[in-house]
Amino acid sequence: AVPQSYIVSLSHLSMKPLRMNNTCIVPTLLMLWMVLSGSASTRAEEVEETEDEREFDYMRGSEKGPHHWGELKKEWSACKHGQMQSPIDLSCARVKIIPRCQLLLTDYFSSNATIINRGHDIAIYWKGDAGSIDINGTEFFLKQCHWHSPSEHSINGRKYDLEMHMVHVSMENKIFVSGAFYKIGHRPDRFLSQLEKEIEHLVDGEVERQIGEINPSGIQTRGNMYYRYLGSLTTPPCTEGVIWNIDRKIRTVSEAQVRLLRKAVHDHAVRNSRPRQPRNQRDILYFRFKSRAKSKK
Template identity: 35%
Template sequence: MMTMIIKFCFFAMALLSITPANAQTEVLFGYRGKNGPNQWGHLNPHFSQCAVGKLQSPIDIQRRDTFYNQKLESLHRNYHPTNATLVNHVCNVAMSFGKGAGDVVIDNKNYTLQHMHWHTPSEHHLHGVQYAAELHMVHKAEDGSFAVVATLFQIGTEEPFLSQMKEKLVKLKEERFKGNHAAQVEVGEINTRHIEHETRKYFRYVGSLTTPPCSENVTWTILGKVKSMSKEQIELLRSPLDISYQHNSRPCQPLNGRRVEMFHELPTE
């Protein structure tokens, strides 16, 4: 059963995150043991970037490696109400969106919102600190390139969007205990504008997908404001997952000389 679960995890992420050619590859990966992150690059030739890539994610964003870039602009996100489905991807909990979810504009290029998923604890570290959770909003351009907008969460008050999803997450958990490890729960139309938080600060760098095949040249935007999420919400995000995936964070990767750029809009008086 565990073998089947890990295989499904790869296929689910493949369909959302990588090219059709790679989506045909059936290989196991996990977060610990012989299939853990340190072994990803050796599980299959398609995963070689996980081991030899020089632009890998996540990273620890340190002040000494961060450069203020005056040419960066505020983050332009334009999301719209759309149908959504909550999905147990086995290796994480995700929400997929229908057409018309909206987009983000980066360097005059449009990336359409595809799905979002959560990692607990966070994959990216900020100044050496790992947070309780991280949300990845995955966008894709017409040329097939990806842009991910990430939000870090610390333990605190409830996160409003997840509060709306509480009953759906409980249902996803119930489906797992019924033996349905790849459950989907229809959410209906949601207003993704609730996720469109304004930010006066973000970090930008070029990295990779954080799951196999670890494809590179992904544009990452890490929001500078750390949000809050309750302990109960953390547990809800973990509860549909097998215990071996409840801590689903890839370790930080070497920066290898990359520049991490920072946008910081000072408040106007």
């Protein structure tokens, strides 16, 4: 995790973009990258969320609930004492608007995947190379995606029915999470529709199931307006130094799909979202991107 000495306020920096080699670079992001590429390296075990989710839960009043995560294990102390924890409220009154100059480049393609019931959520793990996302010249490789209901982040205090996280890791073990909001509507989510039969097998008691090649491009997370801030994993060990990129576009999901995701897990909880955490003067950047993506079969 990023040590206390690396926690900085970026609000004093100019927000005028610099142009270098036809690429827009924002000074605030340069400072953010200095934080992430400093001497504090993230250990491999800190990159992964806890897979055995029986060790914690989301129940109110539970001794293993969110307010006690940081007390359950020494390695989880950031959940209680961290100053850059996630999720947070993405308040429009607090954002710093960045000119439309950044290019968000995704390069996802089909790879063998496994669907896993982790106890509190359903996750898709790609076993091979499923592609990556390029952020300011650094490549983050897609590892897994999972869902939380209701959403963990909020916009101006409003939560949504579902939030999806795509977890990426760089060669230096830095973490980038791409998030998307969903509200219940008449149109189901196409990616979840593709997985419904596999999720139903988990309802029947299976914990892990090989599902063949899955193309993450089908998740459809490419909008052109994003929130970005520096935070943490939202489950133990709550590792800090995570770059969050939350899509402003609200997608639709069917009520049946949200119910299926909760029915399949083993904890019988009606929700699996961590309470919002203090912002602690962190900058929230708001981008208008020109997105570009390509997909390989």
